[in-house]
Amino acid sequence: MFDKxxxxxxxxxxxxxxxxxxxxxxxxxxxxxxxxxxxxxQKLRYxxxxxxxxxELTELINEAMKKVQKESARKMMEMGGGLGGLLxxxx
Numbered sequence: 001m002f003d004k005x006x007x008x009x010x011x012x013x014x015x016x017x018x019x020x021x022x023x024x025x026x027x028x029x030x031x032x033x034x035x036x037x038x039x040x041x042q043k044l045r046y047x048x049x050x051x052x053x054x055x056e057l058t059e060l061i062n063e064a065m066k067k068v069q070k071e072s073a074r075k076m077m078e079m080g081g082g083l084g085g086l087l088x089x090x091x
């Protein structure tokens with residue numbers, strides 16, 4: 001049992017490290033006067049139309065994405081996925 005807890009703690013540490021690395025990945029695209037910048041952890045950094053920063057739209061999209069990710073995680077857990085499925089239920 002201790003080994004499973006230790007493995008889980010190690011996986012959590014690795015997940016946090018991965019999250020930090022994904023936040024460092026930045027992709028910015030421009031087209032027709034619009035500029036969009038996103039990070040590797042799938043968060044919008046900003047949306048601009050010319051010089052106009054669309055901060056409220058950026059926040060709204062990030063809020064919607066967060067809710068969808070939570071709902072997706074919930075569905076995966078219901079279907080036997082998530083960490084519980086990967087680790088064999090930690091029983």
